[in-house]
Amino acid sequence: MSPTPTRITHLVAGAPWEGTAQRTGPVYNPATGEQTGVVDLASAQLVAEVVAGARAAWAGEWAQASLTRRTQVLFRFRELLNERKEEIAALITAEHGKVLSDALGEVTRGLEVAEFACGIPHLLKGGYTENASTKVDVYSIRQSLGVVAVVSPFNFPAMVPLWFVPVAVACGNAVVIKPSEKDPSAVNAVARLWTEAGLPDGVMNVVHGDKEAVDALLTHPDVASVSFVGSTPVAKYVYETGTAHGKRVQALGGAKNHMVVLPDADLDLAADAAVNAGFGSAGERCMAISALVAVEPVADELVAKIAERMSTLVTGDGTRACDMGPLVTAQHRDKVASYLDAGVEAGATLVVDGREGEVDADGEGFFLGPTLFDHVTPQMSVYTDEIFGPVLSVLRAASYDEALGLVNANPYGNGTAIFTNDGGAARRFQHEVEVGMVGINVPIPVPMAYYSFGGWKNSLFGDSHAHGTEGVHFFTRGKVVTSRWLDPSHGGLELGFPRNA
Numbered sequence: 001m002s003p004t005p006t007r008i009t010h011l012v013a014g015a016p017w018e019g020t021a022q023r024t025g026p027v028y029n030p031a032t033g034e035q036t037g038v039v040d041l042a043s044a045q046l047v048a049e050v051v052a053g054a055r056a057a058w059a060g061e062w063a064q065a066s067l068t069r070r071t072q073v074l075f076r077f078r079e080l081l082n083e084r085k086e087e088i089a090a091l092i093t094a095e096h097g098k099v100l101s102d103a104l105g106e107v108t109r110g111l112e113v114a115e116f117a118c119g120i121p122h123l124l125k126g127g128y129t130e131n132a133s134t135k136v137d138v139y140s141i142r143q144s145l146g147v148v149a150v151v152s153p154f155n156f157p158a159m160v161p162l163w164f165v166p167v168a169v170a171c172g173n174a175v176v177i178k179p180s181e182k183d184p185s186a187v188n189a190v191a192r193l194w195t196e197a198g199l200p201d202g203v204m205n206v207v208h209g210d211k212e213a214v215d216a217l218l219t220h221p222d223v224a225s226v227s228f229v230g231s232t233p234v235a236k237y238v239y240e241t242g243t244a245h246g247k248r249v250q251a252l253g254g255a256k257n258h259m260v261v262l263p264d265a266d267l268d269l270a271a272d273a274a275v276n277a278g279f280g281s282a283g284e285r286c287m288a289i290s291a292l293v294a295v296e297p298v299a300d301e302l303v304a305k306i307a308e309r310m311s312t313l314v315t316g317d318g319t320r321a322c323d324m325g326p327l328v329t330a331q332h333r334d335k336v337a338s339y340l341d342a343g344v345e346a347g348a349t350l351v352v353d354g355r356e357g358e359v360d361a362d363g364e365g366f367f368l369g370p371t372l373f374d375h376v377t378p379q380m381s382v383y384t385d386e387i388f389g390p391v392l393s394v395l396r397a398a399s400y401d402e403a404l405g406l407v408n409a410n411p412y413g414n415g416t417a418i419f420t421n422d423g424g425a426a427r428r429f430q431h432e433v434e435v436g437m438v439g440i441n442v443p444i445p446v447p448m449a450y451y452s453f454g455g456w457k458n459s460l461f462g463d464s465h466a467h468g469t470e471g472v473h474f475f476t477r478g479k480v481v482t483s484r485w486l487d488p489s490h491g492g493l494e495l496g497f498p499r500n501a
């Protein structure tokens with residue numbers, strides 16, 4: 001018999017919410033198919049109460065906290081996160097399904113943003129110009145925004161929130177985060193660490209929910225900014241609604257990431273990379289490689305090498321020694337599986353069929369094995385759609401220019417990679433490709449925390465990428481002070497526009 005589902009609720013002002021939710025949602029263990037949790041879904045009224053509490057905590061305390069104090073909290077948070085990373089990884093695997101080592105990798109990449117944010121005093125240093133005009137000094141400062149909202153997707157339940165929260169908190173803001181309702185427990189575990197680290201109550205809040213909670217954040221007058229990560233249609237909606245309500249918005253959307261393999265590439269390394277980047281986390285990564293563009297004459301050999309490697313992959317419960325876990329829900333698994341029929345009907349060659357093969361798990365998990373299509377053309381839905389599952393499509397191009405043209409014609413522009421031993425070709429690609437994050441012999445080029453993460457075109461609405469200096473910029477607003485300490489030489493009337501002298 002299945003255990004009674006655990007209740008997962010909001011974290012408001014450092015403590016679990018004590019109310020009774022009008023609406024709830026199910027949370028599953030995707031490896032067994034069992035419902036393990038029931039998550040409270042916030043009403044618009046609750047969101048308003050949480051925003052009011054966050055604003056009071058910001059205005060009353062955190063906006064005034066010294067950089068020394070903020071940094072101490074950040075360092076302590078970093079230590080706690082590092083100590084508890086295994087615990088958080090286990091929560092991710094239990095609700096998302098990705099294998100434990102991958103979940104641990106996710107927390108580690110999030111930890112790097114906390115480490116970056118520990119350097120906030122340096123990052124917030126402004127400019128100072130002495131004597132810009134006679135006895136006039138000019139300097140710039142950056143101040144916090146107030147209450148900032150973060151809305152995150154299911155596929156990185158710990159890392160994506162960590163792209164934003166440490167930077168937002170370090171910059172002096174209060175945060176309300178609305179994580180994915182599909183795997184809500186990891187965010188709660190990380191949020192509790194902030195309280196333990198000494199962050200004042202109310203500065204960090206978690207509201208669980210769905211569209212109702214997101215809409216409440218997008219339209220609330222005291223929410224200053226929205227950092228969203230999710231699918232493109234929702235990202236566009238969030239950007240348009242949030243900006244129409246006067247907020248600054250960074251909305252990161254979906255992806256279709258191409259890996260271009262030139263004829264001079266080391267095909268064994270390229271095949272390893274394609275398998276790792278195509279099927280890691282069951283393809284549920286916004287930086288997953290889903291389209292491989294083989295520049296002829298290497299396609300046949302490359303496809304054979306990829307298929308050979310795929311035959312060694314073990315799909316199963318992420319807590320066991322498997323390479324790939326399940327998909328997040330039964331509905332998503334069915335949707336991804338429907339593309340296998342669609343690809344075959346459209347005329348693509350199904351080289352490896354993920355519906356076949358063993359699964360190392362108990363129960364009725366949401367599994368689909370790794371799938372490989374060859375001879376895919378740009379018109380087929382397996383290419384045009386973001387499938388977000390373990391389906392890799394191989395397209396064949398006659399030349400570098402044709403391959404580049406394909407990448408640049410795609411409406412998404414999140415990540416891309418080129419595999420080659422020709423430095424000149426790689427350099428040309430990095431310049432010519434219209435994509436935000438580029439890998440050269442690196443299939444998943446996720447930038448380090450001190451650079452900024454974000455795509456182009458339909459992969460990002462807004463102009464700020466996540467973390468790095470762009471993150472600091474997003475979570476602060478600039479002020480320039482022009483100062484003159486008066487003495488008698490400054491007397492007299494002058495109604496003209498101030499000129500420098």
Ligand code: NAD
Pocket residue numbers: 151152153154155156160178179180181209210211214215229230231232234235237252253254255285286386388414454455459
């Ligand atoms: P999603 O768009 O369904 O949900 C994202 C968030 O938006 C969730 O918190 C959800 O509750 C909320 N939401 C869903 N529908 C909404 C609506 N109609 N109105 C308001 N809010 C709504 O995305 P997902 O399925 O959780 O995540 C997968 C998607 O996220 C993929 O498309 C993937 O490429 C993308 N993603 C992008 C990046 C990136 O950096 N560009 C990173 C991770 C994931």
